[in-house]
Amino acid sequence: xxxxxxxxxxxRAEELTIRQLERVYPRATLTHIKExxxxxxxxxxxxxxxxxxxxxxxxxxxxxxMSGKTGNICVEEATLAKGNSHYLFYLCNYNCGxxxxxxxxxxxxxxxxxxxxxxxxxxxxxxxxKGGTKRPHKIFxxxxxxxxxxxxxxxxxxxxxxxxxxxxxxxxxx
Numbered sequence: 805x806x807x808x809x810x811x812x813x814x815x816r817a818e819e820l821t822i823r824q825l826e827r828v829y830p831r832a833t834l835t836h837i838k839e840x841x842x843x844x845x846x847x848x849x850x851x852x853x854x855x856x857x858x859x860x861x862x863x864x865x866x867x868x869x870m871s872g873k874t875g876n877i878c879v880e881e882a883t884l885a886k887g888n889s890h891y892l893f894y895l896c897n898y899n900c901g902x903x904x905x906x907x908x909x910x911x912x913x914x915x916x917x918x919x920x921x922x923x924x925x926x927x928x929x930x931x932x933x934k935g936g937t938k939r940p941h942k943i944f945x946x947x948x949x950x951x952x953x954x955x956x957x958x959x960x961x962x963x964x965x966x967x968x969x970x971x972x973x974x975x976x977x978x
Contacts, residue, residue, distance in 0.1 A: 817867030817895045818850050820970060824903060825863070825893075831855055847882065849889050864889035864908075871948055877904065881942040884912040891958065904951060907958035915944045918954060 815838075822834045832855040839848035849862040864883065871877050877894055884892075892911075894904040918924045926942045951957055 813869065814865075814867055818865040820895060821863070821865040821893050822851060823970065825851070825853060829853065829855060845888070847888065851893075861891065862889040863891045863893050865893045865895070867895050874945075875948055876945040877948050877951065879906075879911075879915065879944045879946060881912065881944065884908055884915075904957060905959040906956060911956070914956060915946075919944065923950075923954060 818836060822836055825832065825834055832853045835852045835854070837849050837852060839845065841848060847864070850865045851863040853861040853863060855861075866879075866883075868877055879892070889908055892906040892908055894906070915924065919926055924947070925945050927945060928942065946954070946956065
């Protein structure tokens, strides 16, 4: 694995997310933002969804390719604490292409409460910041089979066979 490989997979996951959102919200205009992180905006929005009568919705798309092996979905504390997005849209290899939509408002507090009650666990990680300095942050490990029962989902989006085929081909290489 390399940074470039991960970046390319992330971009493909964002494109797949846009396709899914277009299917679920056919009246929406979706814009793929390809802004790189900077010191002014360390967690830029991936997608902006505009729909008549709605405020613009900022979406952060994540691809968790290890979820199929671990059974967990990893949510980085830094994404929630510093991010500008209203929603996180997770594409997971768990259960062959699961889609999870989380509302970011209040999610960090919910995850911390679940950690305190030992319903989920965390691991530490080192995140590089601009200039090469490193700072620790938490990664929440959420059991994928318990996301719904833990009350974390904003929405479940069903996928069709065409989208699932694209997911398998473009991200899983099957």
